[in-house]
Amino acid sequence: MQGAGSTPASAAAREAIGMVKVPDPRIDRLSAHYQPKKTTLAVIQFVESAAAAEKGARSAKKTDPFASVRNCDALVLVVRAFEDPGGAAPDPERDRKSLEADLILNDLAILESRIEKLEKELRVGKKEGEREHRLLRRCHERLESGEAMRAQTFGAEEEKILRGFQLLSRKPLLVVYNHDEHARGAPSEPGPGAMAVALRAHIEREILNLPPEERAAFRAEMGIEEDGLSLLIRACYRLLGLISFFTVGPDEVRAWTLRDGETAVDAAGEIHSDLARGFIRAETIAWDRLLEAGSQAKAREKGWLRLEGREYKVRDGECVEIRFNK
Numbered sequence: 001m002q003g004a005g006s007t008p009a010s011a012a013a014r015e016a017i018g019m020v021k022v023p024d025p026r027i028d029r030l031s032a033h034y035q036p037k038k039t040t041l042a043v044i045q046f047v048e049s050a051a052a053a054e055k056g057a058r059s060a061k062k063t064d065p066f067a068s069v070r071n072c073d074a075l076v077l078v079v080r081a082f083e084d085p086g087g088a089a090p091d092p093e094r095d096r097k098s099l100e101a102d103l104i105l106n107d108l109a110i111l112e113s114r115i116e117k118l119e120k121e122l123r124v125g126k127k128e129g130e131r132e133h134r135l136l137r138r139c140h141e142r143l144e145s146g147e148a149m150r151a152q153t154f155g156a157e158e159e160k161i162l163r164g165f166q167l168l169s170r171k172p173l174l175v176v177y178n179h180d181e182h183a184r185g186a187p188s189e190p191g192p193g194a195m196a197v198a199l200r201a202h203i204e205r206e207i208l209n210l211p212p213e214e215r216a217a218f219r220a221e222m223g224i225e226e227d228g229l230s231l232l233i234r235a236c237y238r239l240l241g242l243i244s245f246f247t248v249g250p251d252e253v254r255a256w257t258l259r260d261g262e263t264a265v266d267a268a269g270e271i272h273s274d275l276a277r278g279f280i281r282a283e284t285i286a287w288d289r290l291l292e293a294g295s296q297a298k299a300r301e302k303g304w305l306r307l308e309g310r311e312y313k314v315r316d317g318e319c320v321e322i323r324f325n326k
Contacts, residue, residue, distance in 0.1 A: 016048045022233055022244075024255055026287050026317060030246060031253045033291055040254040042244060044233055047072060066106055066168055074172040074240055075103070076232075081187070082180035082202070092177055096190065103168040104143050110165055111140050132161050143169065150193030172239045176232065181222065197235045204228040243316035246287055247271065248296075264312040268322045278325035282308045284318045296321070 022042040031039040049068050069075065077099045079092040115136050118129040135158050139149060148169035154162060162170070173194035177187040178201050187196040203222060207215050219227070226234075237243075241260045245267055246253065256270050264284075269276035285296075285305050293299035314320065 018046045018048070020044050020046060020229065020233070022255065023230055024244060026244075027246065027253060027255050029291060030248055030287060030319075034248055034250060034253050036248075036250055036253045038252045038254075040252060042255040042257050044236060046076070064106075066103075070166045070168070072171065074174060074236060075168065076174045076176060076236075078176045078178055081177040081198070093188070096175055100148060100169070100173075101146070104146065104148060107149065107165075107167045107169050108140065108143050110167065111136050111143070114165070115140060131157075135161055139167075148173075148191075148193075151191065174232075174235055174239050195235055195239050197231060199228050199231060200224070201228065243314070245314050245317070246319045247321065248290070248319050258314055260316070261313055263310060264308050264314060264320070264322075265310045267314050267320050268324065271322065274326075275322045275324050279310060280323045280325060282312060282314075283321040283323065284308055284312070284314070286315070287317045287319050290319050 020043065022044055024041060027039065027041060047069050049066065064070070077096060079095040079099070080090050081092040082090060084090070115133065118133040118136070121129055122133065135154075139152075139162070142149065142152065149167055150170050150173060152170075173190060175187065175190045175194065175196040177196060177198045179198050181200060181203055187198050190196050203224070204227065207218055207224075207227070210218060215227075219225075243258055243260050244255050245258060246255055248254075256267065258267055258270060264282035265276050265279045267282065268279050283296075283305050285293075285299055289304055290296070290299055293302055293304055296305065299305050
């Protein structure tokens, strides 16, 4: 999973990639119980790009300023919602709309290039692209009206056509309102397929400069319930509909990521493709129930472990063991 963070900057070339371990107190407790040789957290990748600050996004016909984030699962737009003594008053809604307009312009440039090619083919009698042309014209009309594509639904065949374009305005969007310590109230919701969170980045930076043992008390004093990184990651998981499941044992306790609604065989495939191919059953139990039992063996004696088939939908926080044909 990747996120594209967009903040004003002068050069689109300034990009950074950050691999962030996903904090999870459930993994901490499982690891403390099993004392494994290795504990592995899930990882989320953030790609920072200044591309959205550049105007004239239609230049994507020649060079794509969003190339570094086009493969991402979701976009993160960061907007200023704090007073700057040396600058203009904050207007986060204006900035959000401006950033979204850049995404729409970039999508328009990509569609226009393809539509132009399809129309040339249609003029010489090549009819294979008629369906794609109709679809792209429809999408183009919506984008021209200033409407992002993330709220639109498409059929299976249409999804297959659109997938290759990786349209930015179709991607789920997380808007981060960068507040100061005086800000109050929740940010406005940005619409379908999007979420908004408030983050006090300046205070978070101050907290990280404190000794670790003092951070919790300072957050409590400031009325901050959780650290900014956890808040951001949790929002990304909600936005993308992700859950975590765990594998446990003396060698490793590990967190894995699935989309909510995916099955036991999908979980097996996340662990290893061989497990999915030879899948027989999944043995599952909630993480806290496993800790209550003390071990898989004791949970099995109590009848708390469940054997589930291929179509079983894995739940958030379950410990899963796959039985398979080698």
